[in-house]
Amino acid sequence: MKTTNGLKWVYLILLSLIWGTSFILIKKSLLGLNAYQLGALRTIITGLFLFIAGFKSIKSIKKESWKWIALSGFMGSFFPSFFFAIAETEIDSAVASILNSLVPLNTVLLGAAIFKIATNTRQVLGVIIGFIGTSILIMKGAELNPNQNYLYATFVILSTIMYAINVNIIKKYLQDVKPLSIATGNYVVIFLPALVILAFTDFFKVENFKNNTFLTSIGFVAVLSFFGTALAKVLFNKLVQMSTPVFASSVTYIMPIVALFWGLLDNETFSWTQGLGTIIILLGVYLANKKPKKIRS
Template sequence: MQTAPDRPETKDYFYLIALALIWGTSYILIKKGLDIFTPLQVATLRLGISALALSPLAYVHLRKITWRQVPLLIVIGITGTALPSFLFPYAQVHLSSSLTGMLSALNPLCTFLVAWLFFASRDAGRRQLAGVLLGLLGAVGLSWAAPGDAGQTTQFAYAGFVFLACLCYATSSNLVAEYFRGLSSLTITVCSFFIVGFPALIWALTAGAVPVTVTAAAGNEGWWALACVAALALVSTVLASIIFFKMVQRTGAVFSSTVSYIIPLVALLWGLLDGEGFAALQIPAIVLILTGVALSRGK
């Protein structure tokens, strides 16, 4: 039987801010990686470097889990890391890094939906359901109003990739909160990442032809792109996941997902610094999303 989540303490809010800064920066890192690599290469490199960094710990931590836990850890690895690692680069082929980061504010709504549908009693009231509808409406408006060369219809379609990624994160965090509260966050990270990441590394270095891509790039551009993806893997993926899973264990999936309140601001600032556009109509859209998030969390 699982214990109830603890009330957030001061240090949990510091964790929340640190995570927002790390994850808010990840979208600009993906953008810089896409200057040289394909979305498939960015995803497999991110997964592979994460697995490589954790491989010295794999033997110790794999011994701490039981065979009964392996299927759920595979699901956590796929939903919390593997699928989003592919979905975000493919989305950013046609979406700006700032728009992608702002759309990630849907994560708390998705966490609530998944928890309500699969992990909790279905006692949501009209207020919570209205919050979900407002948040989704805001996401549609945000995607439609965003400036870009791809066109409104294309941007709206690719925003669906971000929504799917948020559903993946929601599934992963709810699984951790429900079934792995007693397991070390480092063990969860090492085992789930290693299982899904090591095959990706093999593909990236062989069939993915990443070394050829890096050396073929003009000047130091290839190495700079590789450094950005490495930072994405080591900081935005490995380090951030350890912090996030620990926070989920301490405070529950819903509080932890509120990191998405701050991520859009960080992503927007990075985008503006990199010369990305911003439309005035996006302001009421992001307000709608955050209002929806607040309503969905209320009782």
Template structure:
């Protein structure tokens, strides 16, 4: 579990800046263009890694249809939903709603994938979500007063992540992690390119403008390419439920980045919220993961 917890924390550090990068890019790009740029830069980063590691790009007998399905459900579709939602709601509210991913993962696993769950798993998830509310200082009234359109799209993105993680665990566990990451992002790149041409064709030249390159590098190459190596490692070696817990830690690492890079203050309530989140993660993952190829009953 030590390596899995380490990967979980590193992934949360990388993804701690994602909502900020999306918000910045939406100032100049349409949501579909943000998704295409994110997928393109991510796939390019993984292609370079495969090239320098002298791996084969083509996997003989690879489940291409399943890779396409996971690329659609785990990348292209939720990233489009997130981008659309952030045109309507704040990045902080988006990150809180995104933290419902573990709950969606448990529900989808129970209903569609016959995942075995225990009471402590549900308790840990709910404790962690309570910690998110404390950490972000989001009150119940904020959900009511917020744009329902944006909240709905963000919730749909969280549900897509849950479904994508379970599909990966069920169908792609025998593939190398680098190939799962690259080919699902490649599939998402093709899907999002068609979507961008259909909805915002004028955005293509804007992708190479200087003010967009740095955010795309952070969001795509690091936040999508390299980050997905850690994400699929968590899914493959741990479980879909474990990987989804990264969304609980991301708001905390976002606070860390804010303190380090923007000199933002950290209040006592934030520290308490982080402790609640970590306790929830520990409770829900305290038991060892299940056998390889099956979701763990933490």
């Protein structure tokens, strides 16, 4: 039990580093690609990686599980890949990562309301405190970046709802399916739709491949696809199965710290107020995942 408890924190930190970096990779990819090309290409490359590593594993998926695999694929991968790319055409990568911190709140709310997954008072309190920290980061970000179109933040918020649905689906309906099988099955379902979308984006025009910025952006998408999607999906599915939906989704509380670091290196702004918000977020994560003390008789 202690080994599992320690391992879940290793998964959480590793995923925070990987996904926190994915936002700056999306930003760099958009220098040579449009949002639809990025979302489709990310899905296709990720699918190819997963097919190589886990195509044999999909044989273990039971027939009755495929409907949940499909829904998980669209909610947890397909639509968010496009929505985040669209959002980052107007808002900073760090702001997108901050807004992504709404996932744990949505996970608790949807888990209780739709999936009937029990939560306790400490989890709810931790989520609320974490959300307060996120709100501080958002408000300060809006103050520092008044020219950004925050209507595009709606795409990130919609993605957080989809991520929350996906987490609860994995926990309630796919608990006995191997993490690699889930991830590979997801992309079996969404690979073809992504390929169709890419074909309608003028991606395959010959002149595109003579453009160095275009080619460099494809390289960023390849890195994003392998680490930020394929590898991370397997790790995340495993984390959900070994912990709770709230704990697994709390990765979105730590990701902004990593994303803000990369944003700072890329000349995005950061203030001490945002630092305070980050500390409050970490406090929320701690409270949401702290085990209650056993009362000695």
